Amino acid sequence: MPHMTTDQQVLVAGGGIAGLAAALACAQTGRSVRVIERAAGFAEVGAGVQVGPNVTRILHGWGLERALAQLAAFPDCLQVRSAVSGQELGVLPLGDAVRQRYGAPYATVHRSDLHRLLLDALHMRGGVPLELGCELASFQQSPDAGVRVSLVGGRILQADALLGADGLWSPVRQQLLDDGDPQPTGHLAYRALLQQSDLPAALRSQQVTVWLGPRQHVVQYPVRGGDALNLVVVVHGAPDWLRAANATPGQLANWNQQASPAQLLQALGTVAPPLQALIDAVSAWRMWILCDRAPMAGPGEHARGRVALLGDAAHPMRPYLAQGAGMAIEDALAVAQMLADQRRPVASALADFARLRWQRNRRVQQRARRNGQVFHARGVVRWGRDRALSLLGARLLDLPWLYGR
Numbered sequence: 558m559p560h561m562t563t564d565q566q567v568l569v570a571g572g573g574i575a576g577l578a579a580a581l582a583c584a585q586t587g588r589s590v591r592v593i594e595r596a597a598g599f600a601e602v603g604a605g606v607q608v609g610p611n612v613t614r615i616l617h618g619w620g621l622e623r624a625l626a627q628l629a630a631f632p633d634c635l636q637v638r639s640a641v642s643g644q645e646l647g648v649l650p651l652g653d654a655v656r657q658r659y660g661a662p663y664a665t666v667h668r669s670d671l672h673r674l675l676l677d678a679l680h681m682r683g684g685v686p687l688e689l690g691c692e693l694a695s696f697q698q699s700p701d702a703g704v705r706v707s708l709v710g711g712r713i714l715q716a717d718a719l720l721g722a723d724g725l726w727s728p729v730r731q732q733l734l735d736d737g738d739p740q741p742t743g744h745l746a747y748r749a750l751l752q753q754s755d756l757p758a759a760l761r762s763q764q765v766t767v768w769l770g771p772r773q774h775v776v777q778y779p780v781r782g783g784d785a786l787n788l789v790v791v792v793h794g795a796p797d798w799l800r801a802a803n804a805t806p807g808q809l810a811n812w813n814q815q816a817s818p819a820q821l822l823q824a825l826g827t828v829a830p831p832l833q834a835l836i837d838a839v840s841a842w843r844m845w846i847l848c849d850r851a852p853m854a855g856p857g858e859h860a861r862g863r864v865a866l867l868g869d870a871a872h873p874m875r876p877y878l879a880q881g882a883g884m885a886i887e888d889a890l891a892v893a894q895m896l897a898d899q900r901r902p903v904a905s906a907l908a909d910f911a912r913l914r915w916q917r918n919r920r921v922q923q924r925a926r927r928n929g930q931v932f933h934a935r936g937v938v939r940w941g942r943d944r945a946l947s948l949l950g951a952r953l954l955d956l957p958w959l960y961g962r
């Protein structure tokens with residue numbers, strides 16, 4: 558007979574950015590909430606994430622303004638340059654300009670610092686159990702009896718609502734929607750983290766720089782309060798070892814591979830000397846196979862009955878609008894607001910959450926895909942892009958629909 562824990566509460570499966578943010582937001586509304594996380598501990602996974610004012614506004618609202626200021630960097634501008642010639646194509650002022658326009662800053666942060674920020678906030682609040690090494694195996698829901706979650710190892714948890722914040726390869730999604738695996742996008746991301754103090758002065762930077770090249774782009778920005786520089790190189794193609802292994806999409810889940818500089822140089826080809834100098838400064842790269850799903854087709858992909866999907870579980874996106882973590886945090890706020898009134902039936906609260914969120918998440922997914930095409934354009938499209946950027950610059954790069962309230 559499996560041991561059963563019974564509690565009228567929100568159960569969050571997954572302790573990543575989406576899961577911790579949702580737990581914090583639910584706890585702040587007075588909801589009883591509990592988090593289960595498959596990993597036995599939290600490692601330094603990931604690299605930098607950009608956090609636009611649409612997201613810092615939420616973090617500030619949760620009382621995290623000072624804590625964020627201690628670990629994030631706040632770049633002055635976003636500069637777009639040609640990866641081929643090195644020429645500047647356009648600039649968007651960030652810093653005070655964004656603070657004044659949107660009432661919150663544009664920040665850049667290491668993923669593990671953002672994760673730690675949320676984790677510390679949860680610990681400080683107290684009263685939110687977080688169980689590590691605790692993996693959801695399956696669930697059953699019913700309108701009357703709530704959600705019954707079976708864990709690997711046989712334990713059963715009972716909850717009012719289940720929030721699947723279990724990432725790109727979400728088992729909750731698999732059971733709720735049964736719509737197959739995420740698909741490789743055909744793009745590879747090489748990532749590196751450099752200590753600014755190890756770099757020659759000419760390569761140190763406190764701004765976001767996006768280098769656009771044919772079938773490739775590079776993004777660099779400061780993290781760790783400006784002490785480190787995050788570098789992401791995105792190129793087309795599947796590496797030889799991936800083809801040779803004939804890997805299925807499911808196998809890609811853990812393929813956060815170490816990659817040699819030689820592999821990257823071969824994929825990248827010839828780039829402008831200042832960019833080449835930065836790439837040459839890296840000794841250790843990690844390579845991610847970027848996967849996504851088609852943009853959301855309706856609210857039924859966000860919630861069904863007493864179960865909702867948040868973050869990458871619901872809407873994995875290409876990183877070309879820098880909003881994956883952002884949309885996860887927006888989801889977290891929205892779901893907590895909908896669940897705040899505990900007299901409301903859970904299924905109706907989650908249906909409202911889904912209606913509120915799906916179109917925005919779809920739009921961000923679509924826009925991220927389009928940005929990838931524009932970033933990697935060749936020929937006449939590339940010429941048109943560069944001309945538009947030089948004429949309209951900041952007007953094209955600013956995104957009031959995304960960053961505004």
Ligand SMILES: Cc1cc2nc3c(=O)[nH]c(=O)nc-3n(C[C@H](O)[C@H](O)[C@H](O)COP(=O)(O)OP(=O)(O)OC[C@H]3O[C@@H](n4cnc5c(N)ncnc54)[C@H](O)[C@@H]3O)c2cc1C
Nearest residue numbers: 571573574575595607693723724868869879880881882883
């Ligand atoms: C190259 C790249 C650059 C990016 N840049 C940005 C950026 O600039 N800005 C931005 O906002 N986003 C960015 N992102 C995206 C961002 O990292 C993710 O979208 C975001 O972290 C979503 O987090 P999540 O919590 O939904 O998923 P995850 O972080 O994957 O967390 C899911 C958690 O669920 C756990 N889990 C899985 N299965 C189970 C189970 N069965 N039971 C219990 N727990 C389980 C996992 O162990 C994990 O801890 C980028 C992504 C990439 C690849």
